[in-house]
Amino acid sequence: MPIASISVLRHRAAASLLHLRHLPLAAAAAAARHRNPSNVSRKLQSPGSKNFLRAKQRIREFSSLSPVLSPDDEPPLSDSQAIGTVAAAQANFMRVIVQSLPSIEGVGIGVELLCVVKAVLKKIKRRVLVGDKVLVGSIDWVDRRGMIENVFQRRTEILDPPVANVDHLLVLFSMEQPKVEPFLLTRFLVEAESTGIPLTLALNKCELVDEEMLVAWKSRLRSWGYRPIFCSVESEKGLDSLAFTLRDQTTVIVGPSGVGKSSLINALRSSNRPSDAAADTNWFEPILDSKWYEDQRVGEVSLRSGRGKHTTRNVSLLPLSGGGYLADTPGFNQPSLLKVTKQSLAEAFPEIREKLKASEPAKCSFSNCLHLGEPGCILEGEPLERYPYYFQLVDEIRVREEFQLRTFGTKKESDVRYKVGDMGVKQAEPRLEPKKHRRPSRKRINQSILDELDELDDDDSLLDDENDPILRAFRNENSQ
Ligand SMILES: Nc1nc2c(ncn2[C@@H]2O[C@H](COP(=O)(O)OP(=O)(O)OP(=O)(O)O)[C@@H](O)[C@H]2O)c(=O)[nH]1
Ligand SMILES: [Zn+2]
Known part of the structure; x- marks a missing residue:
């Protein structure tokens, strides 16, 4: 997947509060988008500042209906909660x-x-x-x-796929079919490291290679700073240790197409692993006939999109019988590294990160050193296997940043949005904010809030039996 554009928002407390504080503006923007003729007629009758005060009061009431809950809050529950x-x-x-x-x-x-x-x-x-x-x-x-x-x-939020509270990333490659390729593996690892979420590296299909090969890869990956789990869905090797690593966490699994992500998920979900023994076998009770948590389909890859054919845009958390959840992602072959900057790249290589940390408080001669090993750089003369990959990625990111700067006048990722085209390739375009320079008048904002509240009234009246979305969903589900 484009774990690529994963970005983590930590400590959402501040962000949410900010959000509430800025609510009138947000409401204004939304109302402006949704404005319709009936709102316009209401606008003409709107009596002004008195109503505005009432509107503010009502927004406060609505917010207090859903106060911000911190992750460890334990609100008292009624029988229907x-x-x-x-x-x-x-x-x-x-x-x-x-x-x-x-x-x-x-x-x-x-x-x-x-x-x-x-x-x-x-x-x-x-x-x-x-x-x-x-x-x-x-x-x-x-x-x-x-x-x-x-x-x-x-606690965390990744954007692609959009999943909240991910605790752990599982980067999965295969020893053969497809053969593990060090630079591609590095790209996936860098992408995953850039999220700041803890990761585990696993290499599947290890029954297809001999012991000597496994030992060589083990020591190679150690020098990169990883302790990989070698596994095989086919021979069940390493599955217990993976199940143990994943227990009680929400894990997103990433890796190229065909390495066995879906096969592994299916294997880990079909109980009887030792770590499941302690778990209540009936802990997960899906809605009858639910098709949402079926086994993941294994195998075919679409030639056009480069994604697995079972790929669905709606990511699901699949409950593991040992506790915790696992989310599959479509197998993307080229993580885009869009969130990684030249300056942050070194942090995404554990072996470079370690060397820099070990040498502290000494610093490179240049304050904004990219650690390319030039004279004056702390990493000068360091024999790091992945140094050439690091150079290559610095170069790639430099080209991208220069392109962004030239084209959009900004290096900031947030000022550019990306569209995914065929083969999962991302194309950049500037994020447009029309009339950004024009400040909305206070009168306009006030009116928008009133419009927004009117809409709220309208919405609530829609929740009758006929329009009850749950009932509608059930009707649809049953008529299929
Ligand atoms: N030999 C061998 N084949 C395996 C193993 N695990 C999975 N496979 C096979 O590898 C192929 C691809 O497996 P999938 O599980 O579809 O791979 P994926 O990573 O989910 O692929 P995408 O959905 O395209 O991202 C299937 O034919 C599996 O049967 C294994 O441990 N050994
Ligand atoms: Zn340096």
């Missing part, structure tokens, strides 16, 4: 796996609920992602439906 993890999302529906709930007879941890997101969360722009820890309310325990009432702050 539970805390869970969003395991999958499709259109307006979320599958939530319950983690903690009030003690109700006959209901256990691991029950899956089909949920919609409460309108007010959308209104205050609190997005719900796969991986989010959520507070579910209005639960019907018999039909297993509910409504997501609040989202806990995220």
Whole structure:
């Protein structure tokens, strides 16, 4: 996958507060986008500042309906509430796996609920992602439906695929078919390292090579700073140790097409591993006939897109029987390294990172040294196997940064957006902010808030039986 454009947002507390503080502007922008003729007629009747004060008051009320929850909060739960993890999302529906709930007879941890997101969360722009820890309310325990009432702050967030609270990345390659290629492996590792999320490297299909080859790769990867797990889905070698590493974590698995990501996920999910023994075998109870958590399809790769054919844009967390979740990603063959800068690249090579750390407090002669081993650089004369790859990537990133600077007048990644075309190749284009220079007038902002609140009223009235999205989803599911 383009773990590529993975970026981690840590400590969302500050970000969320900021978000709320800036709500009027956000609401204004949204309202401007959604403006329609009926809003315009309301605008004409709008009595001005008194209403504006009322509007502000109401926004405060809505926000207080969903106060920001920190990751370790334990809000008291009523009988119709539970805390869970969003395991999958499709259109307006979320599958939530319950983690903690009030003690109700006959209901256990691991029950899956089909949920919609409460309108007010959308209104205050609190997005719900796969991986989010959520507070579910209005639960019907018999039909297993509910409504997501609040989202806990995220510990991490990766963007592609969008998954919240990822604890761990599993970089998977294969010894053969396809043969492990050191530069491609380096690209994947650099991409994964650049997220700041802990990673494990595993090499699959190791039954296809001899012991000598494995020993050679083991020592080679050690010199890169990694302790890989050698495994084989075919012979089951190393699967116990992988299951142990993944237990109780949310892991995203990344690697090129065909290395066996889907096969490995299927193998790890078909219990009977020692680490599962302790787990309650019935801990996960999917909704009957749920097709969401079927085995991952193995095998074919599309020639046109370069992605596995089973590829779906909707990433799902697959519950592991030993606890924790695993998310598959489409096998992309070229991580884009879009989030990596020339200056941050050295940090993504553990062997370079270690040398720099070990030599502290000594510094390179140049304060912005790129550590290319020139005279005056602390890494001068260091025999590092991957130094040529490091040079090559510095060069590649330099070309990209210069291109961005020339084309868009900025090196900042956030000022450029990327479109994915065929073969998963990303194309850059400037992020347009039309009329950025023009400040919206206070009157306009106030009016927009009123429009937004009117919309809110409209939305709430839509939640009648006929339009109940859960009911609609069930009708659709049953009629297929
Ligand atoms: N010999 C051998 N083949 C394996 C092993 N694990 C998986 N395979 C085969 O490798 C092929 C590709 O496996 P997948 O699981 O589809 O690979 P993937 O990484 O999910 O591929 P994408 O979906 O394209 O990203 C299949 O034919 C598997 O049967 C293994 O340990 N040994
Ligand atoms: Zn240096």
